[in-house]
Amino acid sequence: MSVEAQQGIATPRIPAGLGGLLPALILIGLFFVVPVLALLLRSVTDPAPGLQNYAALLGDGTYARVFFNTFLVAAVVTIVTVLVAFPVAWMLAIMPPVLASILFGIIILSMWTNLLTRTYAWMVLLQRTGVINRALMGAGIIDQPLPLINNLTGVTIGMVYIMLPFMILPLVGTLRAIDPMTLRAAALCGASPLAAFRRILLPLSLPGIAAGGLMVFVMSLGYFVTPALLGGTSNMMLAEMIAQMIQSLLNWGLGSAAAFILLVVTMALYALQLRLVGARRTTGGA
Amino acid sequence: MTQPFLSIRKLRKAFGAFTAVHDVTLDIPKGEFLTFLGPSGSGKSTTLYAIAGFQDPTSGDVLLQDKSLLSVPSHKRNIGMVFQRYTLFPHLSVAENVAFPLRVRRRPEAEVKRKVADMLALVRLENFAERLPAALSGGQQQRVALARALAYDPPILLMDEPLSALDKKLREEIQAEIRRIHRETGVTILYVTHDQEEALHLSDRIALFRDGRIEQIGTGEDLYLRPTTDFVAGFIGNSNFLAAEHLETVGGASTIRLADGALVSGINANGSFAPGQKTRLMIRPEAFRLERSPNNAELSVEIVDVAFYGERRRIVARTSAGQEIDIRPTSAALAAQDVASSHRPVFFDPGAAFLFPA
Numbered sequence: 001m002s003v004e005a006q007q008g009i010a011t012p013r014i015p016a017g018l019g020g021l022l023p024a025l026i027l028i029g030l031f032f033v034v035p036v037l038a039l040l041l042r043s044v045t046d047p048a049p050g051l052q053n054y055a056a057l058l059g060d061g062t063y064a065r066v067f068f069n070t071f072l073v074a075a076v077v078t079i080v081t082v083l084v085a086f087p088v089a090w091m092l093a094i095m096p097p098v099l100a101s102i103l104f105g106i107i108i109l110s111m112w113t114n115l116l117t118r119t120y121a122w123m124v125l126l127q128r129t130g131v132i133n134r135a136l137m138g139a140g141i142i143d144q145p146l147p148l149i150n151n152l153t154g155v156t157i158g159m160v161y162i163m164l165p166f167m168i169l170p171l172v173g174t175l176r177a178i179d180p181m182t183l184r185a186a187a188l189c190g191a192s193p194l195a196a197f198r199r200i201l202l203p204l205s206l207p208g209i210a211a212g213g214l215m216v217f218v219m220s221l222g223y224f225v226t227p228a229l230l231g232g233t234s235n236m237m238l239a240e241m242i243a244q245m246i247q248s249l250l251n252w253g254l255g256s257a258a259a260f261i262l263l264v265v266t267m268a269l270y271a272l273q274l275r276l277v278g279a280r281r282t283t284g285g286a
Numbered sequence: 287m288t289q290p291f292l293s294i295r296k297l298r299k300a301f302g303a304f305t306a307v308h309d310v311t312l313d314i315p316k317g318e319f320l321t322f323l324g325p326s327g328s329g330k331s332t333t334l335y336a337i338a339g340f341q342d343p344t345s346g347d348v349l350l351q352d353k354s355l356l357s358v359p360s361h362k363r364n365i366g367m368v369f370q371r372y373t374l375f376p377h378l379s380v381a382e383n384v385a386f387p388l389r390v391r392r393r394p395e396a397e398v399k400r401k402v403a404d405m406l407a408l409v410r411l412e413n414f415a416e417r418l419p420a421a422l423s424g425g426q427q428q429r430v431a432l433a434r435a436l437a438y439d440p441p442i443l444l445m446d447e448p449l450s451a452l453d454k455k456l457r458e459e460i461q462a463e464i465r466r467i468h469r470e471t472g473v474t475i476l477y478v479t480h481d482q483e484e485a486l487h488l489s490d491r492i493a494l495f496r497d498g499r500i501e502q503i504g505t506g507e508d509l510y511l512r513p514t515t516d517f518v519a520g521f522i523g524n525s526n527f528l529a530a531e532h533l534e535t536v537g538g539a540s541t542i543r544l545a546d547g548a549l550v551s552g553i554n555a556n557g558s559f560a561p562g563q564k565t566r567l568m569i570r571p572e573a574f575r576l577e578r579s580p581n582n583a584e585l586s587v588e589i590v591d592v593a594f595y596g597e598r599r600r601i602v603a604r605t606s607a608g609q610e611i612d613i614r615p616t617s618a619a620l621a622a623q624d625v626a627s628s629h630r631p632v633f634f635d636p637g638a639a640f641l642f643p644a
Contacts, residue, residue, distance in 0.1 A: 179371060181369055181371055181373045182373050182376075184338075184340055184360070184369075184373070185367065185369060185373035185375075185431075185434075186375070187339075187359075187360040187361045188338060188339075188360055188363070188365055188366070188367045188435075189361075189386050189387035189390065189434065189435075189438075190361050190362075190364070190387050190391055191361055191387075191390045192361050192390070195361075195390050196361075199375075199386070199390070200375055203377045204375075204376065204377055
């Protein structure tokens with residue numbers, strides 16, 4: 001290779017400075033940074049300057065309950081999603097590629113189906129006189145309809161269903177990277193299937209569980225439609241509360257403050273994950 | 287006769303219509319280093335996997351000290367194994383990888399520590415205990431895998447082409463390690479490879495597999511010097527096959543006619559041949575001599591090429607029937623210019639030549 005050509009690779013052709021990045025920066029600034037700042041501004045100025053909105057949210061027992069409930073639902077949904085997604089992801093990771101891609105297609109297809117449609121479908125299934133209760137009663141398994149809707153159970157079922165693909169996809173990636181021979185080696189070393197899972201498969205799939213889990217948790221924190229339709233009034237979530245504050249009470253300041261608190265919590269979780277993944281990388285490369 | 291340590295009884299494995307292993311029967315005494323050698327798809331790995339418990343045989347049995355292993359799941363067979371690919375646990379340090387089999391057996395901490403130290407000393411990786419596998423070379427990883435497989439003193443160690451991912455120099459280095467470890471531990475080793483040199487170098491005995499059957503089993507010398515079939519002769523070492531017509535066999539010694547019309551007597555016959563039957567005569571490249579000796583047969587050839595290979599020269603020659611043969615005299619046996627002349631006779635001991643059906 002000629003010297004000139006080598007230099008051509010070494011020195012980038014883009015001129016120094018950020019000139020070339022300007023359009024992208026304007027776009028991000030205008031549509032992402034400015035709205036967030038406006039939100040923050042509103043939360044400390046509406047109806048009057050000061051932190052009274054935050055004080056109200058964090059000091060009031062009713063709001064605290066909504067925050068607690070939001071985190072509870074997000075946590076329960078995340079845990080159940082991990083438990084349901086893991087076997088599915090493992091199956092997809094080890095099954096023949098053709099079959100796996102068909103199943104993948106079905107899972108993706110469910111993601112593309114309208115969210116409202118899917119949630120209403122769950123209402124039909126879960127209500128007192130719904131398909132599930134009638135089938136169980138018809139089979140003589142239960143006498144009274146199970147309370148499957150307008151409570152935490154309903155929200156969890158509906159949201160787990162919607163969140164599953166977001167958990168399965170990163171998990172399959174992580175599981176596919178694990179050499180099945182590693183598990184055979186563990187078996188010959190004397191590890192029972194349970195021990196091999198606990199000591200080998202689970203630790204190795206943690207990055208995928210963490211990535212999918214964080215995504216599910218963060219999405220669940222801000223979810224609106226499903227909790228609103230399948231949940232009860234006693235366990236309202238933050239997004240519903242924000243909607244109520246703004247739509248019914250026209251209290252933009254309080255709504256903005258609640259949204260901003262949600263944003264800060266989300267970012268803190270993201271930072272935590274970056275830190276955990278970063279720590280893994282440094283020890284992994286030592 | 288004492289009971290064999292490990293016994294494979296009429297082991298058969300079929301995948302649908304394809305039979306990978308045909309009724310393999312084999313007895314392995316304690317402490318033996320036995321190699322399954324053969325081309326890929328010959329059934330050697332399938333046999334090993336049946337012993338490991340990764341594949342259920344269609345029929346037959348595997349007995350360890352007279353007890354069947356087949357109903358025992360892999361994790362209770364107490365067998366050590368080193369795999370072709372690196373199968374160290376990537377999230378555990380070298381020491382924890384070696385400790386793993388002991389930890390799942392819930393051995394006391396003091397014993398685990400002592401055993402890990404012993405094993406790392408055995409494979410000479412004492413200074414790498416805290417490293418993660420990714421920070422080791424391929425050769426080091428396989429040594430850790432060896433330490434892990436031996437940590438719980440398994441009666442049998444299975445090795446499935448453990449050196450195939452390594453380069454030649456490293457391979458030879460670890461072969462020496464494996465020999466030393468076999469000597470020091472006395473563990474019974476079943477080793478799978480497609481590399482005949484590796485098999486000859488390492489094993490007490492070699493079972494040569496072909497199409498799911500054992501073609502011949504014996505020491506490396508048996509297979510090299512006394513092959514029973516042309517497949518064995520062709521697979522182990524280098525060999526020349528000359529077209530020949532069988533004339534008669536008296537007391538195990540055959541007389542044949544080569545393509546150029548020369549008669550040769552005193553050939554080792556493998557099996558019986560009819561007079562006039564077309565056969566092939568196998569002669570090892572190093573069995574050819576450039577000087578006449580008593581009782582040697584003579585073959586006139588045309589020298590095509592001479593190459594220097596260090597301890598030996600490699601001569602490519604063509605017989606008068608037009609067949610190319612490979613001759614490997616020691617370099618000291620001649621000066622290059624001596625053989626550069628185009629036509630000359632070469633000689634071989636008929637007792638070192640073998641007759642096979644064509």
